[in-house]
Amino acid sequence: MKLFLATRNAGKVREMKAVLDGAGLAEEVEVVSALDYPHVTEPEETGSTFAENAHLKATYYARATGLPALADDSGLVVDALDGRPGVLSSRYGRDDTERIERLLSELAGVEEDARRSAHFACAMALADPDGHIVAESEGRLDGVIAREPRGNHGFGYDPIFHVPELDCRLAEALPEVKNRLSHRGRALQAILPELKRYILIARETQP
Numbered sequence: 564m565k566l567f568l569a570t571r572n573a574g575k576v577r578e579m580k581a582v583l584d585g586a587g588l589a590e591e592v593e594v595v596s597a598l599d600y601p602h603v604t605e606p607e608e609t610g611s612t613f614a615e616n617a618h619l620k621a622t623y624y625a626r627a628t629g630l631p632a633l634a635d636d637s638g639l640v641v642d643a644l645d646g647r648p649g650v651l652s653s654r655y656g657r658d659d660t661e662r663i664e665r666l667l668s669e670l671a672g673v674e675e676d677a678r679r680s681a682h683f684a685c686a687m688a689l690a691d692p693d694g695h696i697v698a699e700s701e702g703r704l705d706g707v708i709a710r711e712p713r714g715n716h717g718f719g720y721d722p723i724f725h726v727p728e729l730d731c732r733l734a735e736a737l738p739e740v741k742n743r744l745s746h747r748g749r750a751l752q753a754i755l756p757e758l759k760r761y762i763l764i765a766r767e768t769q770p
């Protein structure tokens with residue numbers, strides 16, 4: 564049986580596979596992603612919330628592939644920017660460098676750490692092959708937007724996201740440390756029991 568990760572983001576795929584492996588799911592299912600299915604076009608993310616977009620991606624990819632699909636919609640929510648970039652996080656520039664530069668320039672003049680507060684948010688949704696949502700979850704990680712990038716791990720905005728409980732940037736944390744406390748790691752842990760139950764039932768009822 565295959566489980567489809569409904570994302571084209573290689574960073575997300577890496578992190579999600581590590582958690583699923585750690586939970587022993589790699590022995591139960593073959594984990595594939597949209598990166599393995601380049602002929603399947605991307606859906607338009609028209610939702611105004613992370614949960615809406617996670618639903619939309621899970622349903623779309625499940626129907627397109629005929630596989631159970633687990634989707635992640637996530638982003639960075641900056642308080643001083645009224646929640647931007649939020650659901651537009653991946654569209655805030657052409658690449659990670661440009662997105663980070665834009666965010667830092669928008670925060671220029673916001674001096675005190677207390678006013679540079681932000682959080683990463685993640686919504687996950689699991690759809691069956693007919694596109695029906697069978698489980699959903701959310702996760703969050705609080706932090707502060709730093710003044711310059713640092714660190715080589717992770718992806719996206721990790722180099723400018725300072726995590727107070729680690730006292731370093733998210734991009735300086737080892738992958739297993741990020742997965743333990745990140746928005747995505749927490750959302751995945753929260754959905755795991757229902758994902759395991761779904762896989763068990765699907766395997767028992769498959770011809």
Ligand code: ITT
Nearest residue numbers: 570571572635636637638639652653718719720721
């Ligand atoms: P898919 O839709 O194919 O999953 P995407 O990258 O477009 O890929 P999203 O629409 O959910 O996914 O946008 C998420 C963006 O938020 C992502 O591209 C990063 O810029 C940012 N982001 C999310 N999680 C992050 C993380 O753990 N670390 C750093 N940046 C993150």
